[in-house]
Amino acid sequence: MATVSTIHGATLTRRQFVTTGGTLVVGFALVGDRLFAGAAEAPTGKNSLDAKLSTSWFEIHADNTIVMRTGKVDFGQSTAHTAYKQLVAEELNVPYEAITSVVMGDTDRTPDGGFSAGFLEYGGQNLRKAAAYTYQALLDLAATTLGVDKSQLTVKDGVVSGGGKRTTYGELVRGQQLKLSIPVEGDLTSMFGLTVAGNPPMKPASQYTIIGKSFANTVTPSKVTAKEQWVTDVRLPDMLHGRIIHPKTLGSTLVAAGALDKAKFPNAQVVVKGNLVGVVAPSEWEAIKASQAVAATTRWTDWKGLPGHARLHTWLRDKADWKSTPVSKSDKGKGDVGAALQSAGTSFTASYELPYMKHAPIGPTVAVGDARPDGTVFIHTHNQNPQALRGQIAMMLGTSVDTVVVRIYAGPGHYGRSNGGNAGAEDEAVILSKAVGKPVRVQWMRPDDLQWSTQSPAGYSDIKIGLDANGTITAYDAAHYMPAMQDDRLVGAVIAGLPTPPPPGPDPRLPIGSTINSIQDPWIYTRVANVAEEGYGTFQVGQKESPLAVGLRDHSMRTPGQLQQNYPRELALSEAAARAGVDAIDFRLRQTDDQRLIGVLKAVREASGWQTRTAPSPAASATGTGKVTGQGVSAMLRSGTYWACVCHVSVVPSTGKVVVDKYTIAVDPGIVVNPLQLKRQIEGGALMGLSHALYEEVTFDESGVTSRDWRTYPVLTMADIPEIKVVIISHPELGTYGGGSEAANALAVSAIAAAFYDATGKPARRLPLKAAYVQTVLSGASGTR
Amino acid sequence: MAVTLLVNGTRREVQAPADTPLLYVLRNDLELSGPQFGCGLSQCGACSVLVDGKEARSCVLPLSSVANKQITTLEGLPERWAKQKGLSDPAATQTLHPVQQAWIDEQVPMCGFCQNGMMITATALLEQTPSPTVDQIKSAYMSGPSPHLCRCGTYSAIVEAVQKASTLMAKAR
Numbered sequence: 001m002a003t004v005s006t007i008h009g010a011t012l013t014r015r016q017f018v019t020t021g022g023t024l025v026v027g028f029a030l031v032g033d034r035l036f037a038g039a040a041e042a043p044t045g046k047n048s049l050d051a052k053l054s055t056s057w058f059e060i061h062a063d064n065t066i067v068m069r070t071g072k073v074d075f076g077q078s079t080a081h082t083a084y085k086q087l088v089a090e091e092l093n094v095p096y097e098a099i100t101s102v103v104m105g106d107t108d109r110t111p112d113g114g115f116s117a118g119f120l121e122y123g124g125q126n127l128r129k130a131a132a133y134t135y136q137a138l139l140d141l142a143a144t145t146l147g148v149d150k151s152q153l154t155v156k157d158g159v160v161s162g163g164g165k166r167t168t169y170g171e172l173v174r175g176q177q178l179k180l181s182i183p184v185e186g187d188l189t190s191m192f193g194l195t196v197a198g199n200p201p202m203k204p205a206s207q208y209t210i211i212g213k214s215f216a217n218t219v220t221p222s223k224v225t226a227k228e229q230w231v232t233d234v235r236l237p238d239m240l241h242g243r244i245i246h247p248k249t250l251g252s253t254l255v256a257a258g259a260l261d262k263a264k265f266p267n268a269q270v271v272v273k274g275n276l277v278g279v280v281a282p283s284e285w286e287a288i289k290a291s292q293a294v295a296a297t298t299r300w301t302d303w304k305g306l307p308g309h310a311r312l313h314t315w316l317r318d319k320a321d322w323k324s325t326p327v328s329k330s331d332k333g334k335g336d337v338g339a340a341l342q343s344a345g346t347s348f349t350a351s352y353e354l355p356y357m358k359h360a361p362i363g364p365t366v367a368v369g370d371a372r373p374d375g376t377v378f379i380h381t382h383n384q385n386p387q388a389l390r391g392q393i394a395m396m397l398g399t400s401v402d403t404v405v406v407r408i409y410a411g412p413g414h415y416g417r418s419n420g421g422n423a424g425a426e427d428e429a430v431i432l433s434k435a436v437g438k439p440v441r442v443q444w445m446r447p448d449d450l451q452w453s454t455q456s457p458a459g460y461s462d463i464k465i466g467l468d469a470n471g472t473i474t475a476y477d478a479a480h481y482m483p484a485m486q487d488d489r490l491v492g493a494v495i496a497g498l499p500t501p502p503p504p505g506p507d508p509r510l511p512i513g514s515t516i517n518s519i520q521d522p523w524i525y526t527r528v529a530n531v532a533e534e535g536y537g538t539f540q541v542g543q544k545e546s547p548l549a550v551g552l553r554d555h556s557m558r559t560p561g562q563l564q565q566n567y568p569r570e571l572a573l574s575e576a577a578a579r580a581g582v583d584a585i586d587f588r589l590r591q592t593d594d595q596r597l598i599g600v601l602k603a604v605r606e607a608s609g610w611q612t613r614t615a616p617s618p619a620a621s622a623t624g625t626g627k628v629t630g631q632g633v634s635a636m637l638r639s640g641t642y643w644a645c646v647c648h649v650s651v652v653p654s655t656g657k658v659v660v661d662k663y664t665i666a667v668d669p670g671i672v673v674n675p676l677q678l679k680r681q682i683e684g685g686a687l688m689g690l691s692h693a694l695y696e697e698v699t700f701d702e703s704g705v706t707s708r709d710w711r712t713y714p715v716l717t718m719a720d721i722p723e724i725k726v727v728i729i730s731h732p733e734l735g736t737y738g739g740g741s742e743a744a745n746a747l748a749v750s751a752i753a754a755a756f757y758d759a760t761g762k763p764a765r766r767l768p769l770k771a772a773y774v775q776t777v778l779s780g781a782s783g784t785r
Numbered sequence: 786m787a788v789t790l791l792v793n794g795t796r797r798e799v800q801a802p803a804d805t806p807l808l809y810v811l812r813n814d815l816e817l818s819g820p821q822f823g824c825g826l827s828q829c830g831a832c833s834v835l836v837d838g839k840e841a842r843s844c845v846l847p848l849s850s851v852a853n854k855q856i857t858t859l860e861g862l863p864e865r866w867a868k869q870k871g872l873s874d875p876a877a878t879q880t881l882h883p884v885q886q887a888w889i890d891e892q893v894p895m896c897g898f899c900q901n902g903m904m905i906t907a908t909a910l911l912e913q914t915p916s917p918t919v920d921q922i923k924s925a926y927m928s929g930p931s932p933h934l935c936r937c938g939t940y941s942a943i944v945e946a947v948q949k950a951s952t953l954m955a956k957a958r
Contacts, residue, residue, distance in 0.1 A: 016931075075896055076896030217892060217894075219899075220892060220893075224881075224894065224897075225860075225863075226818055226858070226860045228897070230818065230898075231814075232822060281814075285804075285806070285809050327836060361898070361936060362823050362896075363823050363831060364824075365821075366822075403809045411896070412823075412936070413895060413898070413936060445825060446826060448827060564915060629897075676892065677892075680895070680942070684938035684939060687941070691938075709826055709828055710828040710829055711828065715934060717926075717934065717940075718927060720941045721944070
């Protein structure tokens with residue numbers, strides 16, 4: 001018989017004694033269930049959360065080692081392998097090294113699901129709470145075992161002491177099967193996954209000894225010695241290699257699949273499902289060559305329904321439907337902006353444009369689908385929301401999630417593309433596997449990945465700023481226009497005509513997957529008396545017109561939505577500061593009472609070597625073959641973290657070449673979990689931001705994306721790296737965990753554009769700052785085209 | 786066709802069409818998964834290997850062109866270093882190439898997908914230029930068929946790691 005006790009809303013069960021080993025398994029109970037009845041049973045049944053070991057958050061073993069499990073998928077920023085272990089070790093009072101294994105993402109082996117973004121804000125808090133419940137249960141066990149009152153016990157490095165006695169966690173669990181059920185809420189296969197409920201006692205930040213230290217990423221050795229099991233390495237018995245022949249355009253339907261020359265490709269096979277054409281073969285090279293041969297004779301309808309990238313912003317302004325979607329308004333709106341603008345001594349008005357950009361992983365998406373004869377489906381992939389993918393695959397096949405398992409491997413980072421479950425190749429691998437009755441590995445080629453994946457949405461913003469004679473902002477008015485940002489439909493399923501969720505539309509029940517353009521960039525200039533920010537949303541470009549229902553599909557990318565709103569805001573503030581004759585950092589400081597914003601602005605001013613003066617620079621020039629230089633600043637609040645960034649640039653007006661010489665950033669996340677890894681995340685973000693600012697723009701014609709390789713979609717190279725300086729400001733007393741792996745990219749784009757203005761005296765109000773566009777700006781033509 | 790390859794110091798016989806890119810042979814037939822498929826166009830460097838000591842893009846190298854040539858993949862770097870230093874076999878299995886050690890010390894990889902080519906290029910550079918300047922390091926990653934590309938923005942860390950590897954190699958001399 002089991003004995004049961006309740007600890008802060010969690011339930012501890014002690015079962016029969018076992019002779020060797022012993023573990024404490026922390027599993028689940030759903031809130032609202034009777035806590036003990038069915039405790040730790042899977043909320044969604046088979047292949048989900050095993051009532052014994054595989055569904056648990058932690059296993060604490062008799063040898064004092066601990067296994068930790070999370071549904072979040074670390075794709076290189078190291079948070080699950082460093083910060084998560086620090087959070088858990090801290091709450092459990094065990095050494096960091098005691099956590100010897102991290103299980104990540106696999107839908108049948110991890111507990112919580114949800115998207116892999118905002119690691120500290122979401123998954124990290126689940127782990128902290130789960131660890132806090134576990135710690136309380138261990139204290140209770142120790143109190144019983146030692147015969148000492150719980151209040152007399154202290155724990156250090158996994159050793160429990162009190163009343164002159166001591167024991168270890170390992171000894172406490174030895175010889176027993178213990179099961180702790182903790183309360184959770186939510187929907188496992190939804191965007192957000194499950195959340196640990198209740199309020200167990202947590203360790204105060206003032207007592208932290210592990211959080212705040214710089215631990216190395218434990219995955220690095222396997223990645224540099226080729227021992228890592230990458231998604232690209234998955235090989236199953238009888239597996240076939242697959243390639244997809246994607247439609248000719250983003251709206252083409254299939255007329256006839258090309259014939260396969262069996263003399264040339266004796267082992268290959270063509271699969272057609274709806275408008276999806278695939279080729280499989282036992283050898284990868286045969287699959288590639290056969291698919292190229294079949295593609296050459298496959299016939300498609302023609303389609304033209306896109307404006308083309310050169311006309312995009314004119315089209316968005318004049319032709320897009322901004323009326324069918326409710327307008328979002330900022331919750332920081334106040335005063336009467338219209339009246340304040342009218343009475344302002346000086347007003348500044350400008351429009352800013354952003355292009356479509358790509359997630360652009362270095363390796364194209366790849367997945368192995370294994371549809372088995374018993375009806376179960378295994379998917380091996382690299383994906384940021386495996387539980388959501390599981391739900392979508394079940395929907396596509398018209399089956400239950402019980403039959404679908406997603407396994408996760410390391411892969412090329414794609415920065416948000418799959419946080420709704422869809423990286424690209426997974427559904428196609430399953431469709432082909434089901435058709436041929438064998439496991440199929442679908443590897444997209446480079447053009448597939450650029451032309452058939454989602455993109456970070458383009459947009460434009462109209463900004464109006466009113467100023468008084470003292471250089472104070474009296475009114476700020478922003479209207480942001482952006483097509484739907486998050487299309488999570490499986491594209492292979494769409495092409496094949498299989499069930500998917502609906503495409504983004506004006507449905508307020510789907511705040512992320514809708515056309516609603518919510519205000520994503522928190523207003524931080526608290527002293528401004530009159531503020532209005534509006535978000536206008538519309539359908540994805542070409543999606544409704546495409547007979548395939550595809551068009552230019554969008555998806556959130558690093559600092560999603562906020563990049564599109566922060567870039568125009570911060571660049572406009574820098575331009576308005578110049579109009580007011582005030583230094584751009586001083587200008588920001590005088591518009592806010594927010595001490596954390598003031599802190600990062602002052603820190604970045606000091607660290608960057610900022611010259612306090614009005615822009616443009618006294619030496620600014622828009623002509624000549626000599627180098628002119630400039631400085632620019634930007635600031636942001638994202639996921640509880642305050643950021644300020646300064647970029648120094650050089651411009652050669654005659655060539656239009658822009659070089660970023662220095663990138664300086666100050667960051668205040670509240671609690672700093674791991675300074676070393678935070679710095680690395682920021683450095684990576686900085687360079688991605690340079691890439692956005694200088695190079696990245698998806699090109700497309702009336703039929704589809706024309707960016708098809710690294711020559712037609714260039715990204716930053718080593719020749720372009722600046723000096724990077726990161727200033728980390730720690731505020732543990734706030735007790736909050738701000739995010740660290742986003743924002744640095746988004747801050748770069750406006751700071752670089754502001755520095756360009758400082759250097760040349762000419763505003764560039766669209767990205768990227770490529771030579772041809774820069775020369776247009778410098779020759780005096782309009783900053784926006 | 787049957788081709789003899791000399792991979793990481795071992796003779797390997799392979800049966801594959803002559804035009805098969807070396808990358809697929811390494812990954813699928815020889816189970817050497819260090820080199821990665823990034824573009825298949827010789828535009829990114831994720832697939833790099835050393836062919837007779839020079840960095841080459843295995844995604845576009847036909848199998849027939851590398852018969853009987855010395856090929857080193859990421860897996861072969863420790864052995865390559867051990868041979869250059871005259872280390873015994875047991876010591877060789879325990880030793881990382883200084884480039885790999887530097888990549889760990891400097892915590893270079895983020896997603897890590899491109900780092901195979903970054904380490905191969907570092908090895909080729911340091912064998913020719915033991916103490917490269919920053920400009921020489923950058924130029925090594927900008928030359929060849931294309932620049933080596935990293936999406937995660939680890940370029941600065943790579944420069945630091947090459948300098949670190951140079952120091953480690955100098956110490957081992």
